[in-house]
Amino acid sequence: MIKINIPGKDETLAIKHLVLDFNGTLATDGRIKPGVAGLLEKLAAQLQVHIVTAGTFGSVDDEVHGIPCVLKILSGADQTGQKARYVEELGAEHTACVGNGRNDRDMLEKAKLGILVIQEEGAAAPCLLAADVVCRDIDSALQLLLQPLRLTATLRT
Ligand SMILES: [Mg+2]
Known part of the structure; x- marks a missing residue:
């Protein structure tokens, strides 16, 4: 668990799960970005990491190996709803998520901490x-969780 105190909001975030979109968030053109695996390994010591994806480029299994x-892996319609329900089933109160696409909107809203990334694909x-x-x-997004004082500085009122 990662605990983050947010002055002014009078609360402490207690994050147990980190849910990440794959394409556009962890990967560009289906390939995981350099340095990401190492950061996720560090975070995995403190929370459960989840990667949710439609697998658009078909390379997800290889890319996240290790x-x-x-x-x-999501299939079928309403992937926005599937991602949001996944966060709810884990417990949105104790979940952070990172995404970039339109189908990440509802999970970003439901999660206690939603982080939107822009990168190469842009953000919806x-x-x-x-x-x-x-x-x-x-x-930058993963470093916010590894160095929570940065997040405190951004979210305090
Ligand atoms: Mg995406």
């Missing part, structure tokens, strides 16, 4: 107000 995580505009924080890239 990363300590739960891999959830409807996600902007659903998220708590917007980061330029996945490295």
Whole structure:
């Protein structure tokens, strides 16, 4: 668990699960970005990492091999709803999520801490107000959890 104190909101975030979108968030063109695996390994020592994806590029299994995580491959319609329900089933109160696409909007809103990343693919505009924080890239997003004082500085009132 990662505990993060947010002054002014009078609460402490207690994050047990980290749910991540794959394409556009952890990966570009289906390939995981350099440095991401190492950051996820560090985070996996403190919380359960989950990767949820439609597997658009078909390379997810190979790309996440060796990363300590739960891999959830989505199929069928309403992937926005499937991602949001996944977060709810884990317990949204204790879950952080990171995504970039329109189908990440509802999980970003439901999770206690929603982080939107822009990167190469860009971020879907409807996600902007659903998220708590917007980061330029996945490295910055994961570092927020590894160095929570950064997050405190961003979210305090
Ligand atoms: Mg995406």
